[in-house]
Amino acid sequence: MTTMKIYPLLASILILASCSGSNESATGDMEPADTVNSITDTAPATSDSVIADAVTSATYKANAPTFNGVLIAAPNSSSATVALTMGGRIHSLNVMQGSAVAHGQVIATLDNPEFVDLQQSFIDAEIELEYLGKEYERQKSLGSQEAASLKRVQQSKAEYLSMKSKAEALSTHLKALGINPSSVKIGNIKAYLPITAPIAGYVTDINVNLGKYVDTGEPICLIVNKSQSLVELTVYEKDLNVISVGDIIDFRVNGMGKKTFSATVISIDQSVNKEDYSIKVYAKVKNPATSFRPGMYVRAKVRR
Numbered sequence: 001m002t003t004m005k006i007y008p009l010l011a012s013i014l015i016l017a018s019c020s021g022s023n024e025s026a027t028g029d030m031e032p033a034d035t036v037n038s039i040t041d042t043a044p045a046t047s048d049s050v051i052a053d054a055v056t057s058a059t060y061k062a063n064a065p066t067f068n069g070v071l072i073a074a075p076n077s078s079s080a081t082v083a084l085t086m087g088g089r090i091h092s093l094n095v096m097q098g099s100a101v102a103h104g105q106v107i108a109t110l111d112n113p114e115f116v117d118l119q120q121s122f123i124d125a126e127i128e129l130e131y132l133g134k135e136y137e138r139q140k141s142l143g144s145q146e147a148a149s150l151k152r153v154q155q156s157k158a159e160y161l162s163m164k165s166k167a168e169a170l171s172t173h174l175k176a177l178g179i180n181p182s183s184v185k186i187g188n189i190k191a192y193l194p195i196t197a198p199i200a201g202y203v204t205d206i207n208v209n210l211g212k213y214v215d216t217g218e219p220i221c222l223i224v225n226k227s228q229s230l231v232e233l234t235v236y237e238k239d240l241n242v243i244s245v246g247d248i249i250d251f252r253v254n255g256m257g258k259k260t261f262s263a264t265v266i267s268i269d270q271s272v273n274k275e276d277y278s279i280k281v282y283a284k285v286k287n288p289a290t291s292f293r294p295g296m297y298v299r300a301k302v303r304r
Contacts, residue, residue, distance in 0.1 A: 064301050065242060067281070069233035071253070071296045074284070078228040080198045085176050087216045088112030090208050091192045097206055101197040101223060108208070108220065109192040115177070119189045122174060125167040126185055132160040201225035204294075229288040231263050231298055233281040237272065240279060243302050244268075249283050251300035253292070262286050262303070 073079040088110040095107045139156040171181040178196055197203075205222040208214060231251060235243060243249075247265045252258065263283035272279055283300075285292075 064304065065239045067233040067235055067239070067243075067249075067300045069231050069251075069281075069298050069300060071285075071292055071294055071298060072230050072232050073224045073226070073294050074228040074230050078199075078225045079201070080223050081219045082107065082195065082198065082221050082223060083217055083219045084110065084195070084214055085216060086110065086112060086115060086193060087214060087218075088115070088193065089213050090210055090220075093206075093208065093210055095203045095206070095221070097204060099203045101200065101203055103197060103200045105197045106194045107197055107203065108195040110195060110214070111192055115193045116189065116191065118170065118173060118177075119179070119184045122167065122170040122181060122184055123187070123189075125163060125170055129160070129163045129167045132156070132163050136160040195220070197223055199223055199225055224294060226288060226290070226292055226294075229285040229292050229294075230266075231283045231285060231300060233283065233298075233300055234278045235268075235281045237277050237279070240268075243281060248303040249300045250303050251298045253289075254297040254299075256289070256291065261289070263300075 089112070091109040091111040093108045095101060101107060136153075136156045136159075139153045142153075174181045174184060177193060179190065179193075201223040202225075203221050203223055206220065208220045214220060231249070233243075233249075243265060245265050245268060249263050249265060250260050251263065252260055263285045265281060265283045267282040269280040269282075
């Protein structure tokens, strides 16, 4: 009877001992939570331009800055202001906004009576010059034969040279107006002053109409040659170190979809805008599109 009671007691002791051993083994295999954190903290640091993802270990570089700007015409021979060297009223206007013109094409004519008088004065001066030239030669011949006084020869020479100077001045004035003096000399007098295109291109900024009086020096339109286009970018001080003369930029034009164009940086302005601390950067476009227009908005990045 006593022996039978001992067996259940031993079984209970064995079960408790087994459970206690299992708990100790499980606890001994686990690591403290701060052990995992210490691995993460000792990972190597990344540079400013390369960032590592803590979960996937993927890396990526920071995006290059994007610059805003506009298309402009090259300031040398790619644009020209048509201004008058003689005032007058617009007699005819042969172009409209956006018209394509060739170099030397007549785009308008000017009505001014003084223009007709100028041509007539030139013809009169040329006729008088011819007469005085012959008279001067005659006086020199007589002077050599002592038939005329030295004073008369000198007076004839002075008259001839004075008229020659006047004729040359009138000729220069006609040339400045775009008129061939040789044509006027043989009697081809023009009633209206032709206004011609100084370069080939497209007409824009017309600010005259028929009958309007235009003063000397006042512009009547602008002609733009789009074969040489520039990109004018606005670059802020903090990004100036990423762009230099000679760099290639890739840009897109607003309204022309995802088509990408390229240009070469040719100039960086030396002055800083006091309001937003920006600097103008200019790039020459490679293979400009015929649909380019000055003032179109662009977004650009430096090619790396």
